[in-house]
Amino acid sequence: MLKIIVPFLTLLLIEMNKTETQKGVSINSAIIKSDTEENIREGSKITLTCSASILKQQMEALQIVYLFYKGEDKGVLLKNVTSDERETQCIIQSARVSHSGYYHCVVEAGSEKKDSEPTFITVK
Incomplete structure (x- = not known):
């Protein structure tokens, strides 16, 4: 019984701290x-x-997670970046026709999450 309670309490404390x-x-x-x-x-x-665009009340650094997706329904995760900056980049070095399509990003900070509107790219 103790083996079950200790991990649960540890997880609970971590979540409360978050x-x-x-x-x-x-x-x-x-x-x-x-x-x-x-x-x-x-x-x-x-x-x-x-x-x-993020508002925060506390002065301590905020870790922001940026997720870059390709596809109309965010089907393919291209890049996952954690940063304290308000923007980050995903670079495709040599574009191919297959890179044409919709791209989205998702921003996560604290318990908040926001999706971008898609942008469409055409490679010829």
Whole structure:
């Protein structure tokens, strides 16, 4: 019985601590943009930037998780970044026609989560 209770209590304490340190975080928006025009030539570099507008009440550093997805329904996770910056990038070094499609980013901070509107990229 003790073997079951100790891990449960440990997990409960960790979750309570997370909740305490994550209070006062609000994500207003998540935006994904491409640095190139809509029609991109095959072989060129694509830089996707995900930026977040976040309000927080506490002065301590905030760890933000950025998830970059390709696909209309966020089918393929391209990159997962944890940062204390308000934006981060996903770079595709040599674009191919198969890179055409919708791209999204998701921002997570504390217990908050916000999805960007999709952006569409065409590679020719």
